[in-house]
Amino acid sequence: MYDFLRFVPDANIDFGFENYVVFAESKIKVNKFYKARLIKAESVNELISKLKRVRNDEIVGVYSSNLKVNREAVMRKKVDVLLDGVDRKLDYKTIKLAAEKNVIIEICFSKYVKANNLMRLFEEDLELIRIINKFDTPFALTSAASNCYEMRTKKQIYDFFSFLGANIKSAEKHAIKLIREYYDPNFILDGLEILE
Amino acid sequence: MSNPALVLAHEWIGLDVEVIESPNECEVGIKGQIIDETMKTLKIKTDKGVKTIAKKHRMFKIKFCNRVLKVKGDLIAYRPEDRIKKGIMMIKRAKGKVWI
Numbered sequence A: 001m002y003d004f005l006r007f008v009p010d011a012n013i014d015f016g017f018e019n020y021v022v023f024a025e026s027k028i029k030v031n032k033f034y035k036a037r038l039i040k041a042e043s044v045n046e047l048i049s050k051l052k053r054v055r056n057d058e059i060v061g062v063y064s065s066n067l068k069v070n071r072e073a074v075m076r077k078k079v080d081v082l083l084d085g086v087d088r089k090l091d092y093k094t095i096k097l098a099a100e101k102n103v104i105i106e107i108c109f110s111k112y113v114k115a116n117n118l119m120r121l122f123e124e125d126l127e128l129i130r131i132i133n134k135f136d137t138p139f140a141l142t143s144a145a146s147n148c149y150e151m152r153t154k155k156q157i158y159d160f161f162s163f164l165g166a167n168i169k170s171a172e173k174h175a176i177k178l179i180r181e182y183y184d185p186n187f188i189l190d191g192l193e194i195l196e
Numbered sequence B: 001m002s003n004p005a006l007v008l009a010h011e012w013i014g015l016d017v018e019v020i021e022s023p024n025e026c027e028v029g030i031k032g033q034i035i036d037e038t039m040k041t042l043k044i045k046t047d048k049g050v051k052t053i054a055k056k057h058r059m060f061k062i063k064f065c066n067r068v069l070k071v072k073g074d075l076i077a078y079r080p081e082d083r084i085k086k087g088i089m090m091i092k093r094a095k096g097k098v099w100i
Helices: A044-052 A067-075 A092-101 A110-114 A118-135 A154-163 A168-183 B004-008 B080-093
Strands: A002-005 A019-024 A034-040 A059-063 A104-108 A139-142 A187-189 A192-194 B016-021 B031-037 B041-046 B049-054 B059-064 B067-072
Touching: A002 A139, A002 A168, A019 A168, A034 A044, A034 A168, A044 A067, A059 A067, A067 A092, A092 A104, A092 A118, A104 A118, A104 A168, A110 A118, A139 A154, A139 A168, A154 A168, A168 A187, A187 B004, A187 B080, A192 B004, B004 B059, B004 B067, B004 B080, B016 B041
Parallel strands: A002 A019, A019 A034, A034 A059, A104 A139
Antiparallel strands: A187 A192, A192 B067, B016 B031, B016 B059, B031 B041, B041 B049, B059 B067
């Protein structure tokens, strides 16, 4: 339902998604799209210092190629999404911890467009999806495009990852839940809502 | 007590409740006042007598703080005395808006 992007797309763009979540490091105008904070960190100290500057009422995504940073990010309450990229590192423990701490793991399509060694990416994602299915870890299937040429339609992305064994309905459910947590005034927590 | 999130930590006996989702279709639509509660069940006083409903895998509609709330039964499947601690912990751990 929702796609995670790294740039502000054209307002009239239609790739079959209900809306887009734009992750950016600095403050930007996102028009009708949802805004989220992107934190890039290469050390745990850098992550902690950057997280201190983040407000509680915005979606936070962390991107790091360091395994220790990703594990620390999962344990922080402010972090909502572990963003994906060509050199992101995740291990079994981190994925299991993400299920406990309710942190969404992004699996993106744009890295397949950028990368040279596709077989390594396929192997890593197959293993990642296997562990995600085992622990029922929250995850989201996105394009993670940093320009309009990396964007793909919803059907293309979902067909590609369903071929790798991902549960599409579960991915949609977690993305909707993330948006509702921050933007729906009637949503308190998963399983508790205000009707009237 | 004006915070609707605190329904998870509040006493449920005496509140008006309705079962809106259940794996047992006969239970859907049961509504009345809660007269007793155990760890896994609620006893609801209805027009047709007292009904005992399991908490797990059910969805309840409850009036609380002048609002109507939809509560998943799994969130309240604790002893009433344990729920004070566990309910507040659940709300504090929830991501997104800060309710407490």
